[in-house]
Protein backbone atom coordinates (compact mmCIF):
# COMPACT_ATOMS: atom_id res chain seq x y z
CA UNK A 1 0.00 0.00 0.00
CA UNK A 2 1.34 3.44 -0.94
CA UNK A 3 0.23 6.29 1.32
CA UNK A 4 2.66 9.03 0.39
CA UNK A 5 1.83 11.47 -2.35
CA UNK A 6 4.19 10.66 -5.22
CA UNK A 7 5.88 13.69 -6.76
CA UNK A 8 5.92 12.99 -10.49
CA UNK A 9 9.22 14.43 -11.71
CA UNK A 10 8.59 13.25 -15.25
CA UNK A 11 5.32 15.20 -15.51
CA UNK A 12 6.79 18.33 -13.89
CA UNK A 13 9.81 18.15 -16.22
CA UNK A 14 7.55 17.76 -19.27
CA UNK A 15 5.73 21.01 -18.38
CA UNK A 16 9.03 22.85 -17.87
CA UNK A 17 10.31 21.60 -21.22
CA UNK A 18 7.08 22.66 -22.98
CA UNK A 19 7.55 26.13 -21.56
CA UNK A 20 11.20 26.26 -22.69
CA UNK A 21 10.24 25.07 -26.19
CA UNK A 22 7.63 27.85 -26.42
CA UNK A 23 10.23 30.46 -25.43
CA UNK A 24 12.81 29.19 -27.92
CA UNK A 25 10.22 29.14 -30.72
CA UNK A 26 9.84 32.92 -30.36
CA UNK A 27 13.61 33.57 -30.73
CA UNK A 28 15.45 34.32 -33.96
CA UNK A 29 18.50 32.45 -32.58
CA UNK A 30 18.74 28.99 -31.01
CA UNK A 31 20.51 28.24 -27.72
CA UNK A 32 23.47 25.96 -28.27
CA UNK A 33 24.78 23.52 -25.67
CA UNK A 34 28.22 21.87 -25.88
CA UNK A 35 28.60 18.60 -23.96
CA UNK A 36 32.14 17.26 -23.46
CA UNK A 37 32.46 13.55 -22.79
CA UNK A 38 35.84 11.92 -22.16
CA UNK A 39 36.20 8.15 -22.54
CA UNK A 40 33.69 5.37 -23.03
CA UNK A 41 31.83 5.02 -19.75
CA UNK A 42 28.53 3.45 -20.81
CA UNK A 43 26.38 5.26 -18.21
CA UNK A 44 27.89 8.68 -19.06
CA UNK A 45 27.36 8.06 -22.77
CA UNK A 46 23.69 7.15 -22.25
CA UNK A 47 23.22 10.14 -19.94
CA UNK A 48 24.82 12.60 -22.38
CA UNK A 49 22.74 11.26 -25.27
CA UNK A 50 19.59 11.78 -23.22
CA UNK A 51 20.66 15.38 -22.47
CA UNK A 52 21.24 15.91 -26.20
CA UNK A 53 17.86 14.40 -27.10
CA UNK A 54 16.10 16.59 -24.51
CA UNK A 55 17.91 19.73 -25.74
CA UNK A 56 16.98 19.01 -29.35
CA UNK A 57 13.37 18.25 -28.38
CA UNK A 58 12.94 21.83 -27.09
CA UNK A 59 14.58 23.36 -30.18
CA UNK A 60 18.17 23.81 -28.96
CA UNK A 61 21.31 22.81 -30.78
CA UNK A 62 23.46 20.38 -28.83
CA UNK A 63 26.72 18.80 -29.84
CA UNK A 64 28.55 16.07 -27.91
CA UNK A 65 32.36 16.42 -28.12
CA UNK A 66 33.44 12.83 -27.50
CA UNK A 67 37.15 12.71 -26.62
CA UNK A 68 39.49 9.78 -26.22
CA UNK A 69 39.99 8.28 -22.73
CA UNK A 70 43.70 9.25 -22.92
CA UNK A 71 43.19 12.91 -23.84
CA UNK A 72 45.56 15.24 -21.98
CA UNK A 73 44.47 17.99 -19.63
CA UNK A 74 46.00 20.53 -22.02
CA UNK A 75 43.97 19.25 -24.99
CA UNK A 76 40.77 19.35 -22.96
CA UNK A 77 41.49 22.90 -21.80
CA UNK A 78 42.16 23.92 -25.42
CA UNK A 79 38.72 22.64 -26.46
CA UNK A 80 37.07 24.49 -23.56
CA UNK A 81 38.87 27.72 -24.54
CA UNK A 82 37.65 27.36 -28.13
CA UNK A 83 34.08 26.86 -26.92
CA UNK A 84 34.40 29.77 -24.46
CA UNK A 85 35.36 32.02 -27.38
CA UNK A 86 32.70 30.73 -29.75
CA UNK A 87 29.73 33.15 -29.73
CA UNK A 88 27.51 30.42 -31.17
CA UNK A 89 27.96 28.29 -28.04
CA UNK A 90 26.00 29.41 -24.97
CA UNK A 91 26.41 26.53 -22.53
CA UNK A 92 29.32 24.18 -21.85
CA UNK A 93 29.31 21.14 -19.62
CA UNK A 94 31.95 18.53 -18.95
CA UNK A 95 30.59 15.12 -18.00
CA UNK A 96 32.05 13.91 -14.70
CA UNK A 97 33.86 11.87 -13.54
CA UNK A 98 36.94 12.48 -15.70
CA UNK A 99 39.79 9.97 -16.14
CA UNK A 100 42.54 9.91 -13.49
CA UNK A 101 45.14 11.89 -15.50
CA UNK A 102 42.84 14.93 -15.47
CA UNK A 103 42.26 17.27 -12.53
CA UNK A 104 38.50 17.92 -12.60
CA UNK A 105 38.61 21.13 -10.61
CA UNK A 106 41.24 22.63 -12.92
CA UNK A 107 39.03 21.75 -15.90
CA UNK A 108 35.87 23.21 -14.35
CA UNK A 109 37.77 26.42 -13.53
CA UNK A 110 38.41 26.92 -17.27
CA UNK A 111 34.73 26.98 -18.24
CA UNK A 112 33.66 30.57 -18.62
CA UNK A 113 31.31 31.26 -15.64
CA UNK A 114 28.52 32.62 -17.87
CA UNK A 115 28.57 29.41 -19.98
CA UNK A 116 28.94 27.09 -16.96
CA UNK A 117 25.41 25.61 -17.17
CA UNK A 118 26.25 22.85 -14.64
CA UNK A 119 27.20 25.54 -12.09
CA UNK A 120 30.36 23.66 -11.04
CA UNK A 121 32.88 26.44 -11.74
CA UNK A 122 34.15 27.79 -8.37
CA UNK A 123 32.87 31.25 -9.33
CA UNK A 124 29.29 29.98 -9.55
CA UNK A 125 29.77 27.87 -6.42
CA UNK A 126 30.83 31.07 -4.62
CA UNK A 127 27.83 33.01 -5.93
CA UNK A 128 25.50 30.28 -4.69
CA UNK A 129 27.16 30.33 -1.25
CA UNK A 130 26.75 34.11 -1.21
CA UNK A 131 23.03 33.70 -2.04
CA UNK A 132 23.43 35.74 -5.22
CA UNK A 133 20.65 35.68 -7.82
CA UNK A 134 23.45 35.70 -10.44
CA UNK A 135 24.56 32.16 -9.51
CA UNK A 136 24.04 29.39 -12.02
CA UNK A 137 22.64 26.73 -9.69
CA UNK A 138 23.59 23.06 -10.34
CA UNK A 139 20.74 21.23 -12.05
CA UNK A 140 20.06 18.42 -9.55
CA UNK A 141 19.65 20.63 -6.44
CA UNK A 142 17.71 23.17 -8.53
CA UNK A 143 15.32 20.44 -9.69
CA UNK A 144 14.88 19.21 -6.12
CA UNK A 145 14.05 22.73 -4.95
CA UNK A 146 11.45 22.95 -7.71
CA UNK A 147 9.86 19.68 -6.50
CA UNK A 148 9.80 20.91 -2.89
CA UNK A 149 8.18 24.14 -4.05
CA UNK A 150 5.51 22.15 -5.89
CA UNK A 151 4.21 21.31 -2.39
CA UNK A 152 5.52 24.04 -0.07
CA UNK A 153 5.37 27.64 -1.26
CA UNK A 154 7.74 28.59 1.57
CA UNK A 155 10.46 26.40 3.08
CA UNK A 156 11.23 28.78 5.94
CA UNK A 157 11.90 27.00 9.23
CA UNK A 158 11.78 23.47 7.82
CA UNK A 159 14.44 21.11 9.07
CA UNK A 160 16.23 19.35 6.23
CA UNK A 161 18.69 16.47 6.40
CA UNK A 162 20.87 15.83 3.37
CA UNK A 163 22.46 12.38 3.15
CA UNK A 164 25.68 12.87 1.16
CA UNK A 165 28.18 15.73 0.88
CA UNK A 166 29.32 15.50 -2.75
CA UNK A 167 30.28 18.60 -4.72
CA UNK A 168 27.55 17.96 -7.29
CA UNK A 169 24.58 17.20 -5.02
CA UNK A 170 25.03 17.40 -1.24
CA UNK A 171 27.02 20.64 -0.95
CA UNK A 172 25.07 22.80 -3.44
CA UNK A 173 21.80 21.40 -2.00
CA UNK A 174 22.95 22.52 1.45
CA UNK A 175 23.62 26.07 0.23
CA UNK A 176 20.34 26.24 -1.68
CA UNK A 177 18.21 25.12 1.27
CA UNK A 178 20.06 27.46 3.63
CA UNK A 179 19.35 30.26 1.17
CA UNK A 180 15.66 29.28 1.48
CA UNK A 181 15.75 29.52 5.28
CA UNK A 182 15.78 25.80 6.08
CA UNK A 183 17.72 24.48 9.05
CA UNK A 184 20.11 22.11 7.31
CA UNK A 185 22.04 19.11 8.60
CA UNK A 186 24.37 17.15 6.34
CA UNK A 187 25.23 13.52 7.11
CA UNK A 188 27.80 11.32 5.39
CA UNK A 189 29.58 7.99 5.64
CA UNK A 190 31.36 8.97 8.88
CA UNK A 191 28.21 10.24 10.67
CA UNK A 192 27.20 8.39 13.80
CA UNK A 193 23.59 7.49 14.64
CA UNK A 194 22.49 8.58 11.19
CA UNK A 195 18.97 7.22 11.64
CA UNK A 196 18.38 9.41 14.69
CA UNK A 197 19.48 12.50 12.77
CA UNK A 198 17.31 11.68 9.74
CA UNK A 199 14.30 11.07 12.02
CA UNK A 200 14.26 14.76 12.98
CA UNK A 201 13.81 15.98 9.40
CA UNK A 202 10.80 17.54 7.70
CA UNK A 203 12.71 17.15 4.44
CA UNK A 204 15.07 14.25 3.69
CA UNK A 205 17.31 14.38 0.62
CA UNK A 206 18.95 11.01 -0.01
CA UNK A 207 22.08 11.30 -2.18
CA UNK A 208 24.46 8.61 -0.98
CA UNK A 209 24.44 6.09 -3.84
CA UNK A 210 23.49 3.18 -1.56
CA UNK A 211 20.54 1.17 -2.91
CA UNK A 212 17.41 1.26 -0.69
CA UNK A 213 19.43 2.32 2.38
CA UNK A 214 16.79 4.65 3.84
CA UNK A 215 13.97 2.79 5.62
CA UNK A 216 10.58 3.87 6.98
CA UNK A 217 11.91 3.59 10.56
CA UNK A 218 14.31 6.51 9.77
CA UNK A 219 11.49 8.82 8.66
CA UNK A 220 9.39 11.26 10.66
CA UNK A 221 5.65 11.03 10.04
CA UNK A 222 4.67 13.57 7.37
CA UNK A 223 8.18 14.09 5.97
CA UNK A 224 8.99 14.94 2.34
CA UNK A 225 11.52 12.38 1.07
CA UNK A 226 13.55 13.14 -2.05
CA UNK A 227 15.45 10.25 -3.59
CA UNK A 228 18.42 11.31 -5.71
CA UNK A 229 20.09 7.90 -5.95
CA UNK A 230 20.42 5.98 -9.18
CA UNK A 231 21.48 2.41 -8.47
CA UNK A 232 20.98 -0.93 -10.12
CA UNK A 233 19.94 -4.17 -8.44
CA UNK A 234 19.84 -7.13 -10.84
CA UNK A 235 19.69 -4.71 -13.76
CA UNK A 236 16.69 -2.83 -12.28
CA UNK A 237 17.07 0.84 -11.37
CA UNK A 238 16.35 1.84 -7.78
CA UNK A 239 17.08 4.81 -5.53
CA UNK A 240 18.77 5.26 -2.16
CA UNK A 241 15.33 5.07 -0.48
CA UNK A 242 13.44 1.85 0.10
CA UNK A 243 10.41 3.19 -1.76
CA UNK A 244 7.88 0.46 -0.83
CA UNK A 245 8.72 0.83 2.86
CA UNK A 246 9.17 4.61 3.11
CA UNK A 247 6.10 5.49 1.04
CA UNK A 248 3.97 4.03 3.86
CA UNK A 249 5.33 6.60 6.29
CA UNK A 250 6.29 9.76 4.37
CA UNK A 251 3.77 12.36 3.25
CA UNK A 252 5.58 13.03 -0.05
CA UNK A 253 8.11 10.95 -1.93
CA UNK A 254 9.92 11.16 -5.27
CA UNK A 255 10.16 7.91 -7.25
CA UNK A 256 13.19 6.41 -9.01
CA UNK A 257 13.02 6.40 -11.96
CA UNK A 258 10.74 9.33 -12.85
CA UNK A 259 11.65 11.69 -10.01
CA UNK A 260 14.83 13.74 -9.66
CA UNK A 261 16.41 12.40 -12.90
CA UNK A 262 14.02 14.08 -15.39
CA UNK A 263 14.01 17.26 -13.28
CA UNK A 264 17.81 17.43 -13.48
CA UNK A 265 17.69 17.42 -17.27
CA UNK A 266 14.87 20.02 -17.35
CA UNK A 267 16.91 22.33 -15.08
CA UNK A 268 19.99 21.92 -17.26
CA UNK A 269 17.89 23.12 -20.20
CA UNK A 270 16.59 26.01 -18.10
CA UNK A 271 20.15 27.00 -17.17
CA UNK A 272 21.14 26.86 -20.84
CA UNK A 273 18.24 29.08 -21.94
CA UNK A 274 19.03 31.56 -19.16
CA UNK A 275 22.72 31.64 -20.20
CA UNK A 276 21.70 32.14 -23.84
CA UNK A 277 19.33 34.99 -22.92
CA UNK A 278 21.94 36.68 -20.76
CA UNK A 279 24.68 36.42 -23.42
CA UNK A 280 22.38 37.83 -26.11
CA UNK A 281 20.72 40.45 -23.96
CA UNK A 282 17.33 38.87 -24.56
CA UNK A 283 14.35 38.82 -22.23
CA UNK A 284 12.78 35.41 -22.67
Ligand code: NAP
Nearest residue numbers: 164165166169188189190207208209228229230260261264
Ligand atom coordinates in the same frame (compact mmCIF):
# COMPACT_ATOMS: atom_id res chain seq x y z
P1 NAP B 1 29.14 10.54 -4.36
O1 NAP B 1 30.01 11.58 -4.92
O2 NAP B 1 29.57 9.11 -4.38
O3 NAP B 1 28.80 10.94 -2.85
C1 NAP B 1 28.07 10.09 -2.02
C2 NAP B 1 27.94 10.73 -0.67
O4 NAP B 1 27.19 9.84 0.16
C3 NAP B 1 29.28 10.96 0.04
O5 NAP B 1 29.26 12.21 0.70
C4 NAP B 1 29.36 9.81 1.03
O6 NAP B 1 30.04 10.12 2.24
C5 NAP B 1 27.89 9.59 1.36
N1 NAP B 1 27.67 8.21 1.78
C6 NAP B 1 28.10 7.08 1.21
N2 NAP B 1 27.71 6.02 1.93
C7 NAP B 1 27.01 6.49 2.99
C8 NAP B 1 26.38 5.88 4.09
N3 NAP B 1 26.36 4.56 4.26
N4 NAP B 1 25.76 6.67 4.99
C9 NAP B 1 25.77 8.03 4.83
N5 NAP B 1 26.37 8.66 3.80
C10 NAP B 1 26.99 7.89 2.89
O7 NAP B 1 27.70 10.54 -5.06
P2 NAP B 1 26.88 11.70 -5.80
O8 NAP B 1 27.54 12.03 -7.07
O9 NAP B 1 26.50 12.78 -4.85
O10 NAP B 1 25.55 10.88 -6.15
C11 NAP B 1 24.76 10.27 -5.15
C12 NAP B 1 23.71 9.41 -5.82
O11 NAP B 1 22.87 10.24 -6.60
C13 NAP B 1 24.27 8.36 -6.80
O12 NAP B 1 23.41 7.23 -6.77
C14 NAP B 1 24.17 9.06 -8.14
O13 NAP B 1 24.05 8.15 -9.21
C15 NAP B 1 22.89 9.83 -7.96
N6 NAP B 1 22.77 11.06 -8.77
C16 NAP B 1 21.60 11.25 -9.40
C17 NAP B 1 21.38 12.41 -10.11
C18 NAP B 1 20.06 12.60 -10.78
O14 NAP B 1 19.92 13.46 -11.62
N7 NAP B 1 19.04 11.86 -10.38
C19 NAP B 1 22.38 13.37 -10.20
C20 NAP B 1 23.57 13.17 -9.52
C21 NAP B 1 23.76 12.00 -8.80
P3 NAP B 1 31.61 10.49 2.29
O15 NAP B 1 31.71 11.88 1.78
O16 NAP B 1 31.94 10.35 3.73
O17 NAP B 1 32.28 9.49 1.40
